[in-house]
Amino acid sequence: MGAGRKQSRGTKTFLCITENESRDGTGNPVRHTTQPDTRSYNAKIGIWVCLAAEFMLFCRLFSANIFLRMRATH
Amino acid sequence: MPQEKNEHGDPMEGSQGVGSTVTARESGHHEHQVELSWWRRYVFSTDHKMIGIQYMITALFVTLFAFGLMVVMRWQLSYPGKPVPVIGPLLTAVFGANMAPGGVMTPNLYNSFGAMHGTMMIFMAVVPALFAGFGNFIVPLQLGAPDMAFPRLNMASFWSYFVGVVIMLVSFLVPGGAAKSGWTSYPPLADIADTGMGFEPILNGQTLWLIGMVFNITGSLLGSINIIATIIQLRAPGLEWMRLPVFVWSELVTAFLLLLAFPPLESAAILQLMDRLFGTSFFSPDGLVVGGRPWPASGGGSALLWQHLFWFLGHPEVYVTILPSMGIVGEVFANNTRKPLWSYKMFVYSMLAIGFISLLVWAHHMYMTGMGQSVSIFFQVFTIMISIPSIILGTVLLLSLWGGSIRFSAPMLFALAWLPMFGIGGLTGLPLGYSASDMVLHDTYYVIGHFHYMMAPAALMGLFAGMYYWFPKATGRMLNEFWGKVHFWMTIIFFNGIFFPMLIQGYAGVHRRWYDGGAGWQMAQPVLWLNHVMSISAWILALGQIPFIINFFWSIWRGKKVESDNPWQATTLEWATPTPPGHGNFLHPVEVYRDAYEYSVPGASRDFLPQWEREESRVAEPKLSSA
Ligand code: HEM
Numbered sequence: 134m135g136a137g138r139k140q141s142r143g144t145k146t147f148l149c150i151t152e153n154e155s156r157d158g159t160g161n162p163v164r165h166t167t168q169p170d171t172r173s174y175n176a177k178i179g180i181w182v183c184l185a186a187e188f189m190l191f192c193r194l195f196s197a198n199i200f201l202r203m204r205a206t207h
Numbered sequence: 208m209p210q211e212k213n214e215h216g217d218p219m220e221g222s223q224g225v226g227s228t229v230t231a232r233e234s235g236h237h238e239h240q241v242e243l244s245w246w247r248r249y250v251f252s253t254d255h256k257m258i259g260i261q262y263m264i265t266a267l268f269v270t271l272f273a274f275g276l277m278v279v280m281r282w283q284l285s286y287p288g289k290p291v292p293v294i295g296p297l298l299t300a301v302f303g304a305n306m307a308p309g310g311v312m313t314p315n316l317y318n319s320f321g322a323m324h325g326t327m328m329i330f331m332a333v334v335p336a337l338f339a340g341f342g343n344f345i346v347p348l349q350l351g352a353p354d355m356a357f358p359r360l361n362m363a364s365f366w367s368y369f370v371g372v373v374i375m376l377v378s379f380l381v382p383g384g385a386a387k388s389g390w391t392s393y394p395p396l397a398d399i400a401d402t403g404m405g406f407e408p409i410l411n412g413q414t415l416w417l418i419g420m421v422f423n424i425t426g427s428l429l430g431s432i433n434i435i436a437t438i439i440q441l442r443a444p445g446l447e448w449m450r451l452p453v454f455v456w457s458e459l460v461t462a463f464l465l466l467l468a469f470p471p472l473e474s475a476a477i478l479q480l481m482d483r484l485f486g487t488s489f490f491s492p493d494g495l496v497v498g499g500r501p502w503p504a505s506g507g508g509s510a511l512l513w514q515h516l517f518w519f520l521g522h523p524e525v526y527v528t529i530l531p532s533m534g535i536v537g538e539v540f541a542n543n544t545r546k547p548l549w550s551y552k553m554f555v556y557s558m559l560a561i562g563f564i565s566l567l568v569w570a571h572h573m574y575m576t577g578m579g580q581s582v583s584i585f586f587q588v589f590t591i592m593i594s595i596p597s598i599i600l601g602t603v604l605l606l607s608l609w610g611g612s613i614r615f616s617a618p619m620l621f622a623l624a625w626l627p628m629f630g631i632g633g634l635t636g637l638p639l640g641y642s643a644s645d646m647v648l649h650d651t652y653y654v655i656g657h658f659h660y661m662m663a664p665a666a667l668m669g670l671f672a673g674m675y676y677w678f679p680k681a682t683g684r685m686l687n688e689f690w691g692k693v694h695f696w697m698t699i700i701f702f703n704g705i706f707f708p709m710l711i712q713g714y715a716g717v718h719r720r721w722y723d724g725g726a727g728w729q730m731a732q733p734v735l736w737l738n739h740v741m742s743i744s745a746w747i748l749a750l751g752q753i754p755f756i757i758n759f760f761w762s763i764w765r766g767k768k769v770e771s772d773n774p775w776q777a778t779t780l781e782w783a784t785p786t787p788p789g790h791g792n793f794l795h796p797v798e799v800y801r802d803a804y805e806y807s808v809p810g811a812s813r814d815f816l817p818q819w820e821r822e823e824s825r826v827a828e829p830k831l832s833s834a
């Protein structure tokens with residue numbers, strides 16, 4: 134067959150990927166082209182965003198601890 | 208099809224396609240078409256659409272459950288101390304004779320229902336449905352992306368949320384019942400609740416609440432990382448920032464709020480867990496006396512610390528519930544007025560402003576804690592400031608109606624009703640924003656009325672609007688319009704029947720969380736009859752959801768089939784996919800040529816110009832792309 138793309142209807146799931154995409158090891162479509170206005174790759178953005186969350190998390194944990202230490206009377 | 212096919216996918220296979228269209232080949236011997244096993248397709252799916260549907264179904268179930276809790280509580284509020292009809296024996300059977308003797312709700316049972324109603328509605332129903340459900344399903348489609356940026360992370364976030372839900376549900380069945388300290392879990396009450404005689408050390412309501420919340424928050428964090436990375440990275444060529452559909456913008460702002468505000472609550476939950484399990488005293492102050500005896504904790508902690516950590520999340524969280532629904536309403540408005548939003552830019556900037564300011568107003572929930580004047584002024588100023596972008600946003604929507612040829616379809620009815628509900632919710636917030644007037648209104652039913660106008664009529668109207676609007680894309684069939692309208696009128700009338708009297712009762716001073724609905728308070732007597740109005744409205748509202756539930760299931764299999772991939776004649780990219788979209792979404796690489804809402808462009812032959820069409824197409828009706 135070759136030409137054209139098969140697409141699922143109903144319950145059948147076929148992977149449908151376009152020219153500048155491929156699948157990763159578990160069948161997920163991945164796009165190869167990078168975003169022109171960020172010139173970055175997904176994982177890099179993801180890690181930075183994740184770091185922001187971790188920063189908020191641990192800041193609060195440590196500051197709560199310091200707060201407790203400062204106020205504790207015994 | 209043998210399922211192991213998907214296991215030997217070669218990552219670079221796709222780029223070997225010859226020419227511009229040839230990539231998919233015969234499924235038998237080539238990995239491009241992979242049929243996944245049932246488990247991988249419906250349960251441990253990494254397809255953003257299936258995950259969106261999983262989120263949505265779980266969240267709708269939780270919504271129904273948490274609504275059910277309130278339907279029972281409304282009986283106690285109207286007829287304090289009388290056995291609950293119909294399900295009274297069930298309550299006794301499930302929660303035991305000391306929680307519901309003879310079908311009567313005890314204060315403990317009432318408190319646990321109340322706390323769990325709030326917790327489940329906010330954290331596990333409205334936000335997962337609107338932010339995660341629609342976010343997962345719609346955002347990648349509107350971006351022209353094949354999937355989320357991190358599909359497996361996406362699956363992890365759903366399952367983390369799901370475990371949280373299960374823990375919350377299980378906590379009803381442990382000795383002593385589910386958490387009873389309100390959705391805010393204020394210590395020191397929450398530190399000491401559900402401990403001692405008759406409670407297990409870990410399997411008790413409050414501890415399970417904390418553990419469930421940690422799972423839920425982790426899921427939300429993973430989800431928001433994914434949404435942000437997807438929106439930044441996976442926009443189709445040509446889809447510049449100012450061409451994004453407003454729903455995508457709303458999801459981006461929401462994701463940032465979750466990302467920055469949820470971690471403090473997660474840390475707070477972990478600290479409270481340590482207080483309860485390991486004897487620390489982050490939140491229990493010196494000299495705490497419980498039941499006449501000194502509480503065995505070293506003290507030195509601060510209950511206010513919890514309030515700060517909680518409301519640092521808590522306030523942004525309320526915008527997390529409303530922002531995605533604003534986005535949905537924007538989409539539905541543009542589509543059904545057949546003209547561009549009155550000012551797309553103002554809409555977007557307002558959402559950005561709301562998102563930013565909402566991180567700076569949390570202590571308006573704490574005016575009564577005795578904060579100093581300058582602190583209080585800071586929070587008053589920012590709280591009142593946030594109403595400016597809110598009003599701009601409402602105005603944009605209102606002006607968008609002007610001169611439009613409005614289609615009163617079911618989604619549009621819900622979206623139209625969203626506007627006045629949001630108006631009432633916002634205006635009732637203003638007196639709460641000034642500390643002088645908040646002193647009298649704090650912790651009354653007025654506050655309950657205020658926030659329910661935002662979270663129930665407004666946020667849920669957005670949910671339903673999105674449901675009726677995008678259902679055809681997900682299933683290939685329309686929801687029934689007539690029953691949609693019945694559902695709409697039942698919902699809007701009885702929502703107001705429940706929540707408007709709350710404002711009146713609150714003015715009369717009726718306190719929130721009173722187990723007898725104010726019956727024991729002399730000053731409340733003139734407004735007590737409103738309890739019946741509210742309760743009956745709540746019960747009829749429950750009946751009013753039956754048309755929706757039947758319509759939903761009936762339409763999945765029997766509904767009217769869509770005749771085109773773009774049944775609403777919309778302009779945004781999700782309608783360029785086949786119906787329903789397969790794994791990978793688009794049949795051709797998409798490119799974007801214009802702004803999001805080019806409706807009724809002068810000189811065009813149709814009243815809409817889709818983002819993905821370079822030239823105006825001469826075909827009158829787009830056909831199904833995948834017959
Ligand atoms: C438009 C501007 C708004 C203003 C000025 C405002 C102001 C306030 C203030 C000052 C309080 C604290 C009242 C008290 O406890 O005494 C409050 C409570 C609350 N608001 Fe708003 N609000 C606004 C919008 C919203 C929105 C959009 C939502 C949700 C979608 C919301 C949800 C809530 C909730 C859930 C509470 C009560 C939490 C609790 O104590 O359990 N508010 N609001």
Ligand SMILES: [Cu+2]
Pocket residue numbers: 521522525568569571572
């Ligand atoms: Cu607030």
